[in-house]
Amino acid sequence: MTTTPARVPQEERSRAMRxxxxxxxxxxxxxxxxxxxxxxxxxxxxxxxxxxxxHHFPTKNDLVLAAVEHLTEVRGAELAAAAAQLPRG
Structure with missing residues (x-):
């Protein structure tokens, strides 16, 4: 018996592409x-x-702005995680 792979929802595929x-x-x-x-x-x-x-980013400026925002979020999360590891007091 063969099984068909589960279809990935469109929202998830779109998020991965972005x-x-x-x-x-x-x-x-x-x-x-x-x-x-x-x-x-x-x-x-x-x-x-x-x-x-x-479709996702109609202009270069839209793309670059989104990439800078993405990078800011990623680096912010990394910084918060590193700060959480610092000793208290």
């Missing part, structure tokens, strides 16, 4: 700077179609 796009954007910004980062380069690096990238 995550890949944001991480790829940060990588591109680090390597090439703002002027060297393009939406085409980001979509290629993230392994998503250009149309999918444009």
């Amino acid at each position: 995550q890949r796009l944001l991480e790829a954007t940060v990588e591109c910004l680090v390597e090439a700077g703002f002027s060297g980062t393009s939406t085409t380069l980001v979509s290629q690096r993230a392994g998503v179609s250009r149309g999918a990238q444009l």
